[in-house]
Amino acid sequence: MTCEREVYLDYAAATPVDPAVVEAMLPYLTERFWNPSAPYARAREVRDDVERARGTVARLIGAQPDSIVFTAGATEANNLAFAAVDGHVVVDAIEHESVLACAGTHERRTVRVGTDGIVDPAAVARAIRPETELVSIELANGEIGTIQPVREMSRLVAAERTRRLEAGEKRPILLHSDASQAAGTLSVNVSSLGVDLLTLSAAKIYGPKQVGLLWASDDVRLRPLVYGGGQEAGVRSGTENVAGIVGFARALELACERRGEEARRLAGLRERLRAAIVSELPWAVVAGPRNAKRRLPGLLHVSFAGIEARRLVIALERVGVSVGTGSACAASRMRVSHVLEAIGMPRRLAEGSLRLTLGRGLNEADVDYAAAAIVRVVRAEMTRLGLDDATQAAHVAELMGTWR
CATH class of the missing domain: 3.40.640.10 (Type I PLP-dependent aspartate aminotransferase-like (Major domain))
Structure with a gap:
């Protein structure tokens, strides 16, 4: 392919x-x-x-x-x-x-x-x-x-x-x-x-x-x-x-030589990726510290309530985008990770979580392509499940009310 x-x-x-x-x-x-x-x-x-x-x-x-x-x-x-x-x-x-x-x-x-x-x-x-x-x-x-x-x-x-x-x-x-x-x-x-x-x-x-x-x-x-x-x-x-x-x-x-410059570059790419996803899917939930200084610059964890992450992984792979669902140890067994359980994330959110980590060689065009692909496959799953943005927003609001 x-x-x-x-x-x-x-x-x-x-x-x-x-x-x-x-x-x-x-x-x-x-x-x-x-x-x-x-x-x-x-x-x-x-x-x-x-x-x-x-x-x-x-x-x-x-x-x-x-x-x-x-x-x-x-x-x-x-x-x-x-x-x-x-x-x-x-x-x-x-x-x-x-x-x-x-x-x-x-x-x-x-x-x-x-x-x-x-x-x-x-x-x-x-x-x-x-x-x-x-x-x-x-x-x-x-x-x-x-x-x-x-x-x-x-x-x-x-x-x-x-x-x-x-x-x-x-x-x-x-x-x-x-x-x-x-x-x-x-x-x-x-x-x-x-x-x-x-x-x-x-x-x-x-x-x-x-x-x-x-x-x-x-x-x-x-x-x-x-x-x-x-x-x-x-x-x-x-x-x-x-x-x-x-x-x-x-x-x-x-x-060590590249640390400062690379951290700034990755943080910029991460924010570009986050903004591109949540602008199209505003009900998506980003996990982790709200303070960017307390978060690794190249990591974005995003959850889509009621949508199976493993289906998203397979669909994204078909269009050339490789993503994780958590630590490789947990992802290999396709189970909700102990990390998401420990932070109390509701299961409906945790099961729809993607871990997106950036690195050397990636540029803005790569991030834009990946963001568009993620939005596209999520919307395809929403269509398959008969979901719309209003339903998702209400569902997420209910879940967040019990979590944060």
Whole structure:
């Protein structure tokens, strides 16, 4: 099937590998293939390249190289963070499924969020108990775009740490943040954030998939999940993914260089997309923070009451527009995500939700084409279901009255 235009609007699920990243990786997939643990000179050169990449990443996040552990993606990094503690943990209800699954292996408290997805630091403070050892709050949510007040969380965790020291209590308390969705447009400097553990993913910043990292402060003692040859300072055994690590470092370099300009560009495209949709479908509901400063610049979550999102996804694909319905984990099973449930979105709205995420390579013409296609397929579904704008507006008003 030939489409007038191909528009990809699911960058939160996966980004293409930047050509400059591919260029950096290619030698390690061909002539520089040596195992960095081998003793001969060429292998030692590759080991040096891994350490240079580690140093680059460390500099970009304001850390020391020996505090970084490379992993096979953000999910493994999150698991490694939670494995560092034994006691009670505190998480919020809209964390990535890998964080919630890790929390499920501990005694835990899950903090509710508001209808905009924002976590109230006071609620986190109330959830902390004397036996709490870890608080995990993502920097930004990849489904509704909420940017969390992680710095405020760091202050309350620090206050609890001080209280324990003054009381002679030895139990540690740490703050972890999964910043995977944020690194392309927000600062991930560990000192500025005030975190003890930070997760990043190359796959979200135009780097290779199955490459991530966990940064841990000097106060954290990590425990290995994988045993073997003792790579990554004994924390993560297994032959290093040299090409992936080098690609990760280059991808993060590019993200940091372009961050400010790209954030402004994406915010402009997002507002253009939003305006084009709601001008034609004024009853459509946009979820997430109302304050644009608290929302990822390239993410728009929009719901169409009473219309099945999966039908919209299929119809849009036929005209060349690829969209998501939420996190890729939930979308693959075509179920309402835990994020929408956590913010209390009525099911009739949640079932008609699209997550539209923008990225490099998209321009105004792409956004205009996608917006027109979305309006067209929604109106086609309305016709099929015998709905009109007045009916939809009344229905949405009723739903919103019970939600917000």
